Amino acid sequence: MIRFEQVTKVYDRTSRAALDDVTVEFERGEFVFLVGASGSGKSTFIRLVLREERASHGAVYVTGRNVARLPSWRVPRLRRSIGVVFQDFRLLPNKTVFANVAFAMQVLGRRRALINQAVPDVLEMVGLAGKEKRMPHELSGGEQQRVAIARAVVNRPAILLADEPTGNLDPETSRGIMDVLDRINQNGTTVVMATHDDDIVNAMRRRVVELSDGVIVRDEAEGQYGPFIAPETDAVVLDAQSGVTLFETTPVVSALQGEPGAATLLTEQPQDQRPVSPPTGLLDLRRSGALGGRRTPAADTAPSTDHGATDHEGEATR
Numbered sequence: 001m002i003r004f005e006q007v008t009k010v011y012d013r014t015s016r017a018a019l020d021d022v023t024v025e026f027e028r029g030e031f032v033f034l035v036g037a038s039g040s041g042k043s044t045f046i047r048l049v050l051r052e053e054r055a056s057h058g059a060v061y062v063t064g065r066n067v068a069r070l071p072s073w074r075v076p077r078l079r080r081s082i083g084v085v086f087q088d089f090r091l092l093p094n095k096t097v098f099a100n101v102a103f104a105m106q107v108l109g110r111r112r113a114l115i116n117q118a119v120p121d122v123l124e125m126v127g128l129a130g131k132e133k134r135m136p137h138e139l140s141g142g143e144q145q146r147v148a149i150a151r152a153v154v155n156r157p158a159i160l161l162a163d164e165p166t167g168n169l170d171p172e173t174s175r176g177i178m179d180v181l182d183r184i185n186q187n188g189t190t191v192v193m194a195t196h197d198d199d200i201v202n203a204m205r206r207r208v209v210e211l212s213d214g215v216i217v218r219d220e221a222e223g224q225y226g227p228f229i230a231p232e233t234d235a236v237v238l239d240a241q242s243g244v245t246l247f248e249t250t251p252v253v254s255a256l257q258g259e260p261g262a263a264t265l266l267t268e269q270p271q272d273q274r275p276v277s278p279p280t281g282l283l284d285l286r287r288s289g290a291l292g293g294r295r296t297p298a299a300d301t302a303p304s305t306d307h308g309a310t311d312h313e314g315e316a317t318r
C-alpha cells in the first residue's frame with residue numbers, strides 16, 4: 001500500500017538528511033505508528049506519501065504507483081485516495097459540522113443526494129450524531145478532531161495519515177479518538193499515525209516504526225513507544241517452568257533463592273542492555289542451583305549477551 005525504497009530526503013544541502021536511505025513497506029489494512037523524537041523525520045515521511053515533497057533519492061510507491069512519476073494532473077487523484085488528519089484540526093471556522101464534512105465531497109463534485117446520505121453516516125461513525133449544526137467553536141477539542149476525521153474519511157480513502165492527531169488532547173479524549181481511528185482501520189483503511197503519545201502506542205500494541213535522525217531504528221509488529229524500562233525496577237523474577245514474570249525487584253537483590261518450583265533469577269541489568277520488550281528481551285536469566293540447572297523458556301529466547309551474575313558488581317550471594 002505504501003512502500004519506501006531507499007528513500008533519502010535532503011531539504012537543504014548544508015544540513016543532514018531528513019530521511020536517510022529509508023526502506024519500509026506498509027501493507028493494505030495495517031495500522032502503523034511512526035514514532036521518534038522531534039525532527040526525526042515523521043512529518044517528512046507523511047509529506048512524501050502525499051507528494052507534498054519529493055524524495056531526493058529513492059522511490060515512494062503509494063497503491064503501487066511511484067508518486068514521483070505521476071504527472072501533476074494525477075496528483076489530486078493520489079491525494080483523494082489519502083485522508084489526512086493534523087494535530088490542529090484545520091476546520092473551516094465559519095461552516096457547521098455538516099458543512100465542514102460535506103465540503104470534502106463538494107470539491108470532488110459529488111451529488112447532493114450522496115452527500116446528504118454519506119455525511120450523517122460518517123458523523124455517526126465518529127460519534128457526532130446530533131451535532132451537525134454546531135459551529136467548530138461550539139465543540140470541544142476532541143469533537144473538533146472527530147469532525148476532522150470524518151472529513152478525512154468521508155470519501156472512503158484507502159489510506160488515512162494522521163500527524164499527531166492527539167497532540168492537543170487530554171488522555172481520555174485521546175483514547176476516544178483512537179477508538180475512532182481503530183474503527184476506521186477495522187473497516188479496511190490503512191492507518192499511519194505519527195505520534196509522541198507513548199500511552200496510546202503502548203495501549204494499542206500495533207506495528208511501531210521508529211525514526212531517529214531520519215533512519216529507521218526499530219520496526220516491531222506489536223511494539224511499544226520506546227524501549228521497555230519498568231519504572232523503579234531493575235530485575236525480574238521468572239517462574240522456572242513457564243517463564244512467566246513472578247515479580248519485579250530492585251538491584252539491591254540481584255539473585256534470589258526461589259520457593260520450590262520458582263526460579264531464582266538474576267537481575268542487575270546493565271544500563272545499556274535493558275530489555276527492549278518483555279518477555280523476549282529479558283537479559284541475564286540465570287538458573288538456580290535449587291532447580292537443577294534448567295533454563296527458563298524466556299531464557300532460551302533472550303538475547304545472547306552473556307553477562308553472568310558473577311560478572312556484575314552487586315552480585316548476590318548464591
Ligand SMILES: Nc1ncnc2c1ncn2[C@@H]1O[C@H](COP(=O)(O)OP(=O)(O)OP(=O)(O)O)[C@@H](O)[C@H]1O
Nearest residue numbers: 011012017018036037038039040041042043044045
Ligand atoms: N521544509 C523544510 N525545510 C528544511 N528543513 C526541513 C523542512 N521540514 C523539515 N525539515 C528538517 O527535516 C528534519 C525532519 O523534520 P520533520 O518535520 O520531518 O520531523 P518530525 O519527526 O515530524 O518532527 P516533529 O515531531 O517535531 O513534528 C528536521 O531536521 C527539520 O528541521
